[in-house]
Amino acid sequence: MKTIVGIGTPVGFGGIGIVRLSGAQALAIVKKMFDKPLQPRHATLGNIHGDNFTDNAIVIYFPAPHSFTGEDVVEIQAHGGWHLVNRIMQTTIQYGAVPAEPGEFTRLAVMNNKMTLSQAESTLDLINAESDAELQNAARLMAGELQNLLSQVESDLVAARAQIDAYLDYPEDLESPDLPLNQINQAKHTIANLLSTAQHGQIIKNGINVCIIGCPNAGKSSLFNALVGDNRSIVTDIAGTTTDVITEKITYQGIKINLIDTAGIRDNAATAIEVQGIARAKSTLQNADILLVVVDATTRQMLDFPHNKKHLIIYNKCDLCPDTPADGIAASAKTGKNINLVLSTLIDMVTKTAPAGNTVNLTNERQANLLRQAQTLLNEINPQEPLDKISANITLALSYIGKITGTDVDKRTLDEIFSKFCLGK
Ligand SMILES: Nc1nc2c(ncn2[C@@H]2O[C@H](COP(=O)(O)OP(=O)(O)OP(=O)(O)O)[C@@H](O)[C@H]2O)c(=O)[nH]1
Ligand SMILES: [Mg+2]
Known part of the structure; x- marks a missing residue:
């Protein structure tokens, strides 16, 4: 060795x-x-x-x-x-x-049963964490909260399959087989609960993509700078100042926010540069989690934006015009009024959809995909079907779970997982 x-x-x-x-x-x-x-x-x-x-x-x-x-x-x-x-x-x-090799120390720890594969993968979450929310969730993953839930699923499924296989071994009892639906449903329930945390898990891991959009001169870049707490984006009184997409990461209440400033959108762009800037703004806003729609409170000129996307309207320049409509937040990038309210509202908008209760969140897309595959197989189980088919479905579902816990994983997958680690980890 x-x-x-x-x-x-x-x-x-x-x-x-x-x-x-x-x-x-x-x-x-x-x-x-x-x-x-x-x-x-x-x-x-x-x-x-x-x-x-x-x-x-x-x-x-x-x-x-x-x-x-x-x-x-x-x-x-x-x-x-x-x-x-x-x-x-x-x-x-x-x-x-x-x-x-990258991750070889951790790989040895998994091989020698010092931790499970899912715990090893969560050490990456911990090392890469950039916010308190990530740290807290990674600590729970590493402590084995996900592993415990998966062990529960495994033991439910193994027990259910054993009962079904017993009928297959003694076909004389097959007349009225009593399917262990309770255990199968319990496993399905645990998996569904876990999967319901995946969306929030992605928010914890990747942050919220907030795209600032609006008409030219609404004060988007000023608001961006106020939110970032830095003079990052150029501000002038000339309409069409911002042409590039400018991004900056901040954390607020322990959650990462990726703020994106864009060109003001209008039909009569003044230059070829602005035309390109507007095209970039339009494509960037498509991928945002939340649109921060900035409106100049003095003109109230509202940009036409996709209302099916999560959005928050900000009536900026409220220092000049305190009376603003009730469908948005009155703020001033200039005086700083309500800047923290904008941030906390953004956080509320994503945490409102977080799963209820104090649960560990699934942050790993590989794990989520495997769980979805197991879920599909278990959902397919139909008591009218032959017992050997049901037993085979359970076996396959168990193998997907085993690819998360590490009990049923091939060398190539392990190579791929650990290649994401740094040397010396
Ligand atoms: N009084 C006041 N003026 C503001 C406020 N926010 C921005 N402005 C002014 O509005 C003008 C435009 O601000 P920008 O931040 O450049 O606006 P923008 O929406 O990024 O503009 P484009 O990049 O050209 O689309 C500048 O003169 C700012 O000083 C505010 O809250 N109050
Ligand atoms: Mg700008």
Whole structure:
């Protein structure tokens, strides 16, 4: 069995850089480079050295099986210089370690039953998190909340199939088979509940795409800047100032919002640049989750927009004209009035449709697709059908669940999942 090595900290310069080894030779390799004896699970300060370098480092040895990967693991915490950390890694390779593939440490942890595949996938959510909502959901996924629900589905389905298979084994009882519909329905219910969280899961993971649209000079860019809290977009009193699509990410109440400023839409564009800008605005608004329709409160000129899309109307420049219609929010990009109300209303618009109750949200599209396939198979089950067909449907549904938990997953799928991880994770 090989011993792998990877750099656990990001590329660049930092206070600390961590080189991690996993495998039967991990301890022997590090002993050749470190001048102090190592005690299991104790942090030891000493000197780490190789050809032409030496550094003061803390080294920790985690003997198998009580380690992240389940194998012997040694972690070297050196100073965080990129060249130094690389030299440490090269030295371990000189002594027999092999560079780890992306995600290989986590893959070993799954192979050695330290975590399930679904938990491993959620570590990516945690690492990539950019908002509190993502962090909180990832922590619940990693703690095994999804895994527990899937185990429940698996045990319901296995029990149901066992009962059906018993009838098949003793056909004399087949006269009036009593189908285990309760268990099948329970599994269907759990899957449906999980799938109902997928939409909100995507919002947590990708944020809300909010596209600001309106007539020229309504104050879209001014509002965009006020929402972002930065002078990001050019503002002038000339109609047709913004021509490009400008995006900026913010978080509000723990949720990511991707704000998009666009060109003012009108029929009589002044230049070829503006014509292109308007075309971009029109195609961008199609992909938005929410349209923020900005109207100049002094003129009330309303843009014709697709009303079937979620939208919020803002009567901007309310500092000039406090009396505004009731179908929108009166705001002023200039004075900052109601800017926070706009943000909290946007958040309300998406959290209103969130699944009720305190549940973990499904954020992974691969997992959601597999669950949908299992759901289709279970929905197809019809008590009038031959029992062997029902049993086969359950077996297939179980195999889709197994591709999420990791009990029924092929090497190629695993390669694909772990290729998304960073080296050293
Ligand atoms: N009094 C007042 N003026 C505002 C407010 N918001 C924007 N303006 C002014 O309105 C003019 C147009 O603002 P922009 O933000 O460039 O408008 P826009 O909708 O992005 O315009 P285009 O990019 O040309 O479509 C500028 O002179 C701003 O200073 C506001 O809340 N109050
Ligand atoms: Mg603009």
